[in-house]
Amino acid sequence: MEADESKQPERKTLDDRNRMTDLERLRHSCAHVMATAILRLWPDAQFAAGPPVENGFYYDVELQHRISPEDFPAIEAEMKQEIKANRLFEKVVVPREQALKDSESGRLGGLIERPGNPSKFKLGNLADIPEGEPITYFKSGDFIDLCAGPHVMRTGNIGAYKLTSVASAYYKGDEKNPQLQRIYGTAFKNKTELEAYFNMLEEAKRRDHRKIGQEMGLYTIDADFTGPGLPLWLPKGGAILEELEKLAKETEFAAGYVRVKTPHIAKEKMYLTSGHLPYYAESMFPPMTLLEGADAAKRPILREKFQEALHGGGELTSEKLDAFIEKAQAIFKAEELPGERYYLKAMNCPHHHRIFAAEPRSYRDLPLRLAEYGTCYRYEQSGELFGLMRVRSLNMNDSHIYCTPEQFAQEFNAVNEMYLKYFKIFGIEKYVMRFSTHVKEGLGKKYVNEPELWIQTENMVRDVLKTSGINFVEVANEAAFYGPKIDVQVWSVIGREFTLATNQVDFAVPRKFGLVYRDRDNTEKTPLCIHRAPLGTHERFIGFLIEHYAGNFPLWLAPEQVRVLTIGEDEPLVNYAKAIVQELRANMVRAEGDYSNDKINGKIQQAELAKVHTMLVIGPRDMAAGAVSVRVHGKGSLGAKPKAEVVADILAAVRERRA
Numbered sequence: 001m002e003a004d005e006s007k008q009p010e011r012k013t014l015d016d017r018n019r020m021t022d023l024e025r026l027r028h029s030c031a032h033v034m035a036t037a038i039l040r041l042w043p044d045a046q047f048a049a050g051p052p053v054e055n056g057f058y059y060d061v062e063l064q065h066r067i068s069p070e071d072f073p074a075i076e077a078e079m080k081q082e083i084k085a086n087r088l089f090e091k092v093v094v095p096r097e098q099a100l101k102d103s104e105s106g107r108l109g110g111l112i113e114r115p116g117n118p119s120k121f122k123l124g125n126l127a128d129i130p131e132g133e134p135i136t137y138f139k140s141g142d143f144i145d146l147c148a149g150p151h152v153m154r155t156g157n158i159g160a161y162k163l164t165s166v167a168s169a170y171y172k173g174d175e176k177n178p179q180l181q182r183i184y185g186t187a188f189k190n191k192t193e194l195e196a197y198f199n200m201l202e203e204a205k206r207r208d209h210r211k212i213g214q215e216m217g218l219y220t221i222d223a224d225f226t227g228p229g230l231p232l233w234l235p236k237g238g239a240i241l242e243e244l245e246k247l248a249k250e251t252e253f254a255a256g257y258v259r260v261k262t263p264h265i266a267k268e269k270m271y272l273t274s275g276h277l278p279y280y281a282e283s284m285f286p287p288m289t290l291l292e293g294a295d296a297a298k299r300p301i302l303r304e305k306f307q308e309a310l311h312g313g314g315e316l317t318s319e320k321l322d323a324f325i326e327k328a329q330a331i332f333k334a335e336e337l338p339g340e341r342y343y344l345k346a347m348n349c350p351h352h353h354r355i356f357a358a359e360p361r362s363y364r365d366l367p368l369r370l371a372e373y374g375t376c377y378r379y380e381q382s383g384e385l386f387g388l389m390r391v392r393s394l395n396m397n398d399s400h401i402y403c404t405p406e407q408f409a410q411e412f413n414a415v416n417e418m419y420l421k422y423f424k425i426f427g428i429e430k431y432v433m434r435f436s437t438h439v440k441e442g443l444g445k446k447y448v449n450e451p452e453l454w455i456q457t458e459n460m461v462r463d464v465l466k467t468s469g470i471n472f473v474e475v476a477n478e479a480a481f482y483g484p485k486i487d488v489q490v491w492s493v494i495g496r497e498f499t500l501a502t503n504q505v506d507f508a509v510p511r512k513f514g515l516v517y518r519d520r521d522n523t524e525k526t527p528l529c530i531h532r533a534p535l536g537t538h539e540r541f542i543g544f545l546i547e548h549y550a551g552n553f554p555l556w557l558a559p560e561q562v563r564v565l566t567i568g569e570d571e572p573l574v575n576y577a578k579a580i581v582q583e584l585r586a587n588m589v590r591a592e593g594d595y596s597n598d599k600i601n602g603k604i605q606q607a608e609l610a611k612v613h614t615m616l617v618i619g620p621r622d623m624a625a626g627a628v629s630v631r632v633h634g635k636g637s638l639g640a641k642p643k644a645e646v647v648a649d650i651l652a653a654v655r656e657r658r659a
C-alpha cells in the first residue's frame with residue numbers, strides 16, 4: 001500500500017485536458033465567468049490560474065481589495081449578467097509573439113488593454129507552454145484568457161453556480177512567489193443539482209465523524225500526551241473495530257488467507273531495500289538509534305556521558321536539559337557510536353516480504369495470502385491531520401498475495417469479489433475503481449523500467465475488470481512506481497465521496513527482496529504480489545461509516561447493541577431483566593441493563609441518545625407473559641414479543657450482519 005499524496009497540481013497536459021469531464025468543463029468555464037465579473041468590479045485584477053477542482057473551481061487573483069464573502073453577492077450578480085448574455089467561448093490560436101504582446105499590454109486575463117498593468121502571471125504561464133504546443137486564447141465577451149480549454153459552448157450552458165470561499169495561495173504554489181487570493185466556487189448543470197450538493201454538505205456537517213465520534217465516545221485524540229494524529233480508541237470505538245476485524249478474519253479465512261503478525265519497527269535496511277528510503281523518508285517518523293552488537297559495549301560510556309550531562313552538578317534546569325538533549329544528539333551522530341537505525345513501519349509490505357522469504361517456497365505453496373491488521377505510522381504534517389481521516393497511526397486491513405502469473409487473474413478477481421461482498425454488507429451502493437496505468441515516456445523515471453511487465457500486468461488487470469463487469473475507469477500515467485494501482489472510491493449514503501483503499505500490483509519489489517519460488521520446471525522465479533486492503537484502515541473506514549450511518553450503526557456493529565430497561569425496580573422484575581442481559585452476554589452480545597427507578601420515558605430517551613440499537617422494555621405484564629417490549633433506535637416501538645423469539649432474532653441479526 002502506498003500513501004495517497006496530495007500535491008500541488010502540476011500543469012495540465014493536453015491529454016489531461018481531453019479527459020476533463022463535462023462537469024469539469026462547466027466548472028472551469030464558470031471560472032472564466034467569475035473572472036469577468038471580478039474585472040467588472042475591480043478592473044485592475046490580475047489572474048493566474050483557474051482550474052476545476054474536486055467539487056468546483058477556483059481562480060487565483062491578485063488584487064489590492066481583499067475579497068471577502070460579503071463581496072460574493074455583487075460578484076454573483078455580475079456573473080448572472082454574463083450568463084444571461086449567453087456569450088460564445090471562442091477559441092483563437094495565436095503566435096507566441098502576439099501572446100507576449102498581449103501580456104505586456106495587460107490584455108490577457110482582462111476585459112481591455114491595461115497599459116502599465118501587464119498580465120504578469122499570464123506571462124509566467126505562457127513561459128510554461130512548451131515550444132511547439134499551440135498557444136490558444138479563449139474569448140467570452142470582452143474577457144480574453146490565455147487558456148487551452150476545454151470549455152462549454154456558451155456561458156448560458158452554466159446552469160447554476162455559487163461562490164463558496166476565499167483562501168490565499170502562492171503563485172504556482174511556490175512561497176517565493178507573490179501571494180494571491182484564491183476564490184472558490186462551484187457550478188452545476190442546474191439549480192436542483194446545486195441545491196442537492198449544498199444539502200449534502202449540510203447533512204455531512206451534521207454527520208461529521210469528529211462530532212459524532214465524540215458524542216458517542218468512540219475515540220479521542222489526546223494531543224498533549226499521546227500526540228496529534230494518534231487516536232485512542234475508547235471502548236465503544238474498540239467494539240466497532242473488533243467487529244470489523246472479526247468480519248475481515250472470517251472473510252479472509254474463507255478465502256484461503258493465512259494470518260501473520262509483524263512488529264511495529266524494522267531496521268533501516270528493510271526500507272532501503274523496499275525503496276521507501278530515501279524516497280518516502282519525509283513521510284516516515286525519524287529513526288531511533290540503538291546500540292547493538294559491537295556497539296552495545298559502548299552503552300556504559302553512553303550512560304556515563306548522559307549522566308555527566310544531566311547531573312553535572314547542582315539542580316536540573318531547563319537550560320541543562322536543553323544542553324543534555326543537544327549533547328545526546330551529538331553523541332548519536334558521532335562516528336564513535338554509529339548505532340543501528342530503526343524506523344516505525346510506514347507500510348506492512350516489507351515485513352510480509354520477509355515472511356515470504358523466511359522459508360523456501362515452491363509453486364505448490366502459491367498463492368500465498370498473508371493477512372494482518374497491521375499498524376503503520378506516517379509522519380503526516382500536523383496541519384494536514386484531520387480527525388480519523390488523516391492520522392499518524394493507521395490500523396490497516398492489509399494483505400499481500402504472492403502468486404504466479406497464471407494465478408493472477410483468479411486472485412485479482414477474488415479480491416474484487418471481496419470488495420463487492422463488503423459493499424453489500426455496508427450498503428455501499430455507489431463505487432468506482434480507478435485503474436491507474438503507466439505511460440511509456442515515464443519508464444525508468446516515474447516508473448520502474450520493465451516495459452513488458454507493465455503491459456502484461458496492466459492487460460491482466462484490465463481483462464479481469466472487464467470480464468467481471470465491475471464499475472471502473474482507466475486513468476493513464478497515475479500508476480505507482482512498481483506497478484499499476486487501483487484506487488477504490490465509494491460514496492456514503494448522503495452522496496459524499498471517499499477514497500477507501502488502494503490496491504496495487506507489484507512486479508518489482510518482490511525482486512528487490514530476492515523473493516523466489518521454485519517452479520514446475522525447477523527454475524527459480526519471482527512471484528507477483530497483490531497489495532490489497534478492502535476495508536482500508538480502521539481510522540478512515542470508521543470515519544466513513546460514522547457519516548454513512550450517522551452514528552446509527554446496524555445491530556452487529558453498534559457499540560451497545562442491546563439495553564434492557566425495567567419499568568421500576570421491583571426485585572423480581574430486575575432479576576428477570578438481568579437474566580436476559582446475561583443470556584445475551586453469554587452469546588457475545590454487547591448488552592447492558594438500566595434497572596434504576598427513573599421514569600421509563602427518561603430511560604428510553606437516554607438509550608436513544610446513546611444510539612443503543614435495540615431497547616428491551618420490561619414491565620410486570622411483560623414478565624408475566626415471558627415477553628419483552630422491543631424498541632429499535634430510530635424506528636420506535638415494535639410491540640411486545642416472546643422473550644425467546646426476541647433473543648433468537650437478535651442473535652441471528654448479529655450473526656448475519658443484517659443491515
Ligand SMILES: [Zn+2]
Pocket residue numbers: 001002347348349400531532
Ligand atoms: Zn503493501
Ligand SMILES: [Zn+2]
Pocket residue numbers: 028029032138145147148149150151
Ligand atoms: Zn479556460
